[in-house]
Amino acid sequence: MHTGRAPTRAVLTSELGVTRATAGAVATELEALRLIKVDQRPHAAAGHQGRPSHRLSVNPDGPVALAAQVHADGFRAALVGLGGRIVATAPDCMDVPADPQAVLAAVVEAGAQLLRETGRRCVGAGLAVPSAVAEPGGEALNPLHLAWPAGAEVRRIWGECLTEAGIGGYGGFTGNDINLAALAEHRHGAGQGAKDLLCVATGHRGVGGALVLDGRLHTGSAGLALEVGHLTVCPDEGAPCHCGSRGCLDVETDPLAFLTAAGREPGPEVSLLQQARDLVRSSMDDEAVRTAVEVLIDRLGLGLAGLVNILNPDRIILGGLHRDLVEADPERLHGVVARRSLWGRSGAVPIVPSTLDHGSLVGAAELAWQPILDDPLRLVG
Template sequence: MDATMGGVHAPTTSTELRLHNLTRLLRAVHAGGGELTRSQLTRELGLARGTATVLVSELAAAEMVLERPPADRPRGRPTHLVGPHPRGPVALAADLREDSWSITAAALGGASETLECRHHTAGLATDVLAELSGALRRRMAELDGRVVGIGISVPASVRDGRVVDAVHLGWHDVDLVSLLRLDGHPLVRLGNDATLAALAEARRGALRGVGLGLHLHVSLGVGGALVVGGRPLTGARGMAGEFGHLPLAGDPGQACACGSRGCWDLDVGANALIRHLGQDIPVDRRLDHAERLIALAADGDPASGRAVEIIARAFGRGIGALVNAHDPEAVTLSGLGARLYEAAPQTVTAGCEEALMAFRRQSPAVITASHLGAAAPRIGTAEMVFDAFLTAEGLRTWRTHRITSA
């Protein structure tokens, strides 16, 4: 995207060139977590020192960035970090789960704060989304014009702002963006939770700088994405990464709620763990309950321990199959997947090695539990919003708004 103005055409006028460089600078500030100095940004972007000074000054005047001295100021010529302005742009990230939703505010550079969390009982989409919409509107009002976009993460297959299939919520073909009724805010984006977790891992986690990686996010079932050059592959229709619905289950004839049979979801995730123990837990309580079961297993509870071992082995075997198919450099795990790996690393690894082709066992892909944890989908959601905002058009709109409201 850096080679074009918002992906449309290369800059041809001095005004377009300035906007192009301002956008490049902002993207670099964001990617660097607000921890790069003006000198580092100048070198990274290949700018003249005077040009960089003018650009940073212009962004500071628009209340997008703020220069500050580093905590450990080096000797010699003083240098300043270029980070987010305290009144700068904010992305709102709503993480809608099967049992709850949360709203997080993320600033340029990636720093974020969770503003609100609410439990919900899975039911009609209109009821759940009405409550979420009200909360988003309140948060936008509190942030007083700083919100540049809203992102929604959902545990569902999504396409063109619609939930195509949310198996565990019981939602099918739901126009989620329209139901939120956030009219007047042009930048609203919807994404699959596992794909957004993969985006977070590529930008802020262990897949940063990895040419080809595999990310798996486990909640009630399994999803994820293949990450190539820092971007999750979303497929021709935006619905790739439904790894949980590959026919990898131990019982190929068992029916899955998605309409297929023998899905990997049947053997991995909160649903499978609870089912192995013969328990009947409502959908809106299963994730929390699965976390408790893994904790019980770690404390030595025999029944929970056996169930975790069974799930971990099935998880590992599926990872091995995906490594055979995609040949990733690294595999990262978030959500319940990270918890399973931390609880039974040897079992997951053994299951993976069983499924690997013989030649791959000599140098298997490294499996890593994400340090982003449960926050991965909402971090990825904020990144999705900033990807859409940090363009020449987004910058032009922000600067116009700042001039108008001054």
């Protein structure tokens, strides 16, 4: 169902490998649920003979998922339609109480406001947090950037706030922000069609990873997988890391590491990530900046090579500052990864920049949409 836009019933038959009858039934059903709409006037395909087909498209006025993201500087809420299109966005809120209960209540209130304004039906709500999320309980294990207590029961609180506000659908879902961005890239971004998709991204501080296998997030047995920040990428003498080791990917390739390597003093006005990205984009003719980019690419490449040896992905998507690094010098990064991974030459992995601006939001919505994609029947009514 995540194959581009506006297919026809005929495309569905071949894409899903079912008969025309089944594809037609599915289409009728989805239309009855107001999830899709069917062109009244058939689309005359030029150069093709035979009966022209009706295009099926996501109903822009259909139900939505409530998506929210909490980050270091505040939170953000939006309504996301089927297919990952953001329908409405609440103004970013920069007021961040240290109490998760209070934050999530405010998030839900913003979402409820959006739903009231637009009059949309809500199929569920997803929340992205900048922390490892334990499975199956949904506790935020290391919400360092939020000043929340470790182990905060985010999923439970999220669910309670939602029911309190009367937002129903298929309930509340929570996940790590990078995991959800990876899911979104797989469904609607640069990861479409990948079988084993690896995503690596910087936040404002630190580095995170995510893995999408056969279209499903792989979070490990307890939700703690892809903690890629502590791969050693600077064996000889790296900066000390809070994990106790030295030269971790986390402290060697994050925005602060880049600013330091470029000899810039980080200012307090905007986020470190923003400063670092601006520097890469504006000052590649500066010798110090170019050298810093090369150093970080070499370290990142070493880390990616280690991951390639273990995971053997068929695509890698880079986000945050890493996205700017690969865009600045893709050849160098490809070269390092190929040289340092065992199957570098034979199995060169495509490494591409992320394409979605609000991947975590879209991914959070995707969680809420999932039950409906799995079984559209149960939503009848």
